[in-house]
C-alpha cells in the first residue's frame with residue numbers, strides 16, 4: 486500500500502504565502518501554477534477561502550483517492566469549520582490557468598458572537614460570516630454596519646468608493662486579491678467607481 490508523506494501545517498506549504506496576521510486572523514495567498522500540486526497540508530482552524538481565478542483542480546484528502554476535477558471560478562467561496570475537525574489534503578491544478586485564492590484563517594472562535602450579519606450571508610462557519618456583492622459600474626451596496634472586524638477583499642480589479650455614515654468618501658484602486666483589514670465598528674456603503682463590473686467580498690468575524 487502506498488503511504489503518503491506527513492502533512493505540513495498550511496503556513497509551511499510552499500504555495501501558501503502568509504501575507505499578514507494579527508491576534509485574530511491570518512491572511513494567506515495561494516498561488517498554484519497549472520500542472521503543479523501542493524504538498525499535503527493541514528487546516529486546523531476555521532477558515533474562509535475565496536477563489537480568484539478560473540481553472541480545473543482536484544482535491545485529495547490524506548489517505549483517500551484523488552477527487553474528481555472541480556472548477557475554480559473567481560468569487561467561489563468556501564467556509565469550513567476546521568477547528569472542529571482538522572483536515573489534511575492537497576490540491577492539483579489541472580490547468581489551464583494559475584490557481585489563486587485568498588484563505589483567511591481564524592485563530593479563535595468568538596466567545597460572544599454577534600447575533601446578526603451586516604448583509605446577506607452567502608457562507609459562514611462558527612468564526613465568520615461572508616457577504617458578497619457584484620457591482621455594475623456606478624452601483625453601490627446598501628448601507629450596512631460592521632460590529633466586528635472584517636476583511637474586505639476584491640475578487641476582481643475594481644475602483645472602490647467607500648462612504649461612511651458621516652458622509653466622508655474615499656476611493657481606491659484594488660487589484661484582484663487586494664484586501665483591507667477593517668478594525669473599527671463602521672457603517673458604510675461600498676460603490677463601484679470604475680468603468681467595469683466588479684466583485685467584492687467581506688469576511689466578518691462573528
Ligand SMILES: [Zn+2]
Pocket residue numbers: 495526528574
Ligand atoms: Zn488547503
Ligand SMILES: [Zn+2]
Pocket residue numbers: 603629631673675687
Ligand atoms: Zn461593509
